[in-house]
Amino acid sequence: MKLDRNEVEQYALDHWQDFAEYLKHPSISSQNKGINETSDWLVQTFKKLGAKTATKWHDQGGNPVVFAEFTGNSDYTVLFYNHYDVQPPEPLAEWKSDPFTPTEKDGKLFARGVCDDKGELMARLGVVQYFNEHGGLPVNLKFFVEGEEETGSRHVSLYVDAYQDELQADACIWEGGGKNSADHFEVLAGARGIVSFDVSVQTADADIHSSLASYVPNAAWRLLDGLESLRDPQTGEITVQGYYDDIVSLSKDEQEAVANMDFDADSVTETYGLKRPLTTTHPRKELVNGTTLTINGLSAGYEGQGVKTIVPRQASAKLDCRLAPNQDPQKIMKLIEQQLTNNGFNDFKLHLNAAEDAWRTPMSDEFVQLALKIARIVYGPTTKYVPNTAGGGPVRPFGETLKLPIVMVGIHYAKSGPHAPNEHIRLTDYAEGSYYLAELLEQLK
Ligand SMILES: [Zn+2]
Structure with missing residues (x-):
């Protein structure tokens, strides 16, 4: 099916409210709040969207992992990683709207977790719903949604080990991507x-x-x-x-991508009010490898x-x-x-x-190349490839145990403010990200 960009983007904008309840659950893992209600909501929502499996795993300890599985029109299977827990909203006095009442203002959507990382899953659910109404999913989908990312993902590798059969797939799409401080979309393929x-x-x-x-x-x-x-x-x-x-040294293509990464020393110095020079003359390479x-x-x-x-x-x-x-x-x-x-x-x-552990899928991987190619079409030639984030995440079991190529793509922008008061996303990014994902799934089949 040839997707109509405007139609998919408009659909995302018209339907984010179908999943807004997700943002109302204060699923704060560090305080053990709202975990059951939120994971219940997810299971129900996956079922409503037609999942052939939607269940909670809790036999490996910690907060339950929500797992769901959808049948598509081809043999190809994509596994999504997301997390349903959020950081505490404090300091409350600094919020301009209630952190657990999704609030739309000036084209932005404010709520605790809307960037990190409930909004991303909402966009993914919206894409599932869109395909359901337009001829079915192009590929099979699986969702692994954990509930303790904000406290260190301590049980993820146990669940991945225990449920290797259920989690079999061809590729994995991670959370946490979006646009950098130059407002350029980034495709990432791992974490330190x-x-x-x-x-x-x-x-x-x-x-x-x-x-x-x-x-x-x-x-x-x-x-x-x-x-x-x-x-x-x-x-x-x-x-x-x-x-x-x-x-391990980076490949020639990866080195080139790193050399092309956006990094503005003056703006970094200003942002943090640095009183001393940077500690390296090659910050891009240091951040990645x-x-x-x-x-x-x-x-x-x-x-x-x-x-x-x-x-x-x-x-x-x-x-x-x-x-x-x-x-x-x-x-x-x-x-x-x-x-x-x-x-x-x-x-x-x-x-x-x-x-x-760190993990990186090589840039030469077919799936990584396709994700990058489509990103350049959807987001334009300023799209950047970053071999891995400077931060962390429980990526390795998905790469090593499940042997999946991984890309991290998403809907946030540099000022989304994850973990901070007034966390938000721009709805234009939500719409673009939905279209990007739909297009990627469509071309994987
Ligand atoms: Zn976080």
């Missing part, structure tokens, strides 16, 4: 990994009078010396042995008002490393621990907080 951990050191049983700093060790200095020993202060290079070894060692916070000794002259007994820091595809989070933490020992800091204790 992360490992987050605490480092602590204790040098005495109690804080000590600072006059005795003349001879007692200081935990704060010791922590700083240890952390300092992990990087070159001139270049910022991480000096942990083996740290960069597993990074680079790795970091970040001190998130430091804590030691007396931090209150006025004078308290002590030598702190204990010091700790919170760190995270953003990891390129193929870097193993647990291994990276081990390497850091080993390097600290080698550098003479074997009294440091490391405690793992969270870890998530």
Whole structure:
């Protein structure tokens, strides 16, 4: 079927309200709110749209995963990943409308979760409904909608492992895409990994009078010396042995795409009010295939008002490393621990907080190429290809276990404000994104 762009876009605009109830459920995973109601609503909605299966999985623990399956007019199967949980709406005083009352104003739709990531699923449901009314779905569709993305997706890989048969597909369309700060549409094909951990050191049983700093060790200095020993202060290079070894270099086409990514150093400097120069001369490459060692916070000794002259007994820091595809989070933490020992800091204790693997589908993949080709037709030649996001997501089980090529495409824009008050999308992006998806499904059959 040849799709009429105006008709599909108008349909999306006329029908988003069919799914608006989704935005009214305060499904806040971190506070355990609204999880059952929201997942129930999803199951009912999938059934109403004609799903041959629509059910909740909860046997692997955590919040239930909603799974649905639709039969289309070809053998090709697309699996969608979305999440139905949202961040808490606070601070409430900064919202101009109620966060759980979808509010349309000046061509924008405001609600908690409308960008991250309920609006994307609504657009997908709208496309299903459109095809239902216009000759049926071009391909089979499966939906995997989890309920704890905002708290770290801790059970996703268990569900993917347990339900490999149900999740069989030919390709996977992820959430979280859209337009960048130059308002150019981006097609992404993966995510970086992360490992987050605490480092602590204790040098005495109690804080000590600072006059005795003349001879007692200081935990704060010791922590700083240890952390300092992990990087070159001139270049910022991480000096942990083996740290960069597993990074796979980008293909020639990927390198070219990275060189063409939108990045405006002046606007970044202005946005964040940076007081120092950028830490790299090749930020695009660092964002995609680079790795970091970040001190998130430091804590030691007396931090209150006025004078308290002590030598702190204990010091700790919170760190995270953003990891390129193929870097193993647990291994990276081990390497850091080993390097600290080698550098003479074997009294440091490391405690793992969270870890998530990176994953990237190669740009040469057929499905990635098709998604990009159609994006260039729908969104024009300014469309950018970004091999993977700088952030994370539970992508790897879908790529590795299910062996699916993955693209991330969506409906947000740079000012959508996910996690912030007045989170919103532009309805024009919602309409365009719906047409893009319909066209992609149509050409996959
Ligand atoms: Zn989020």
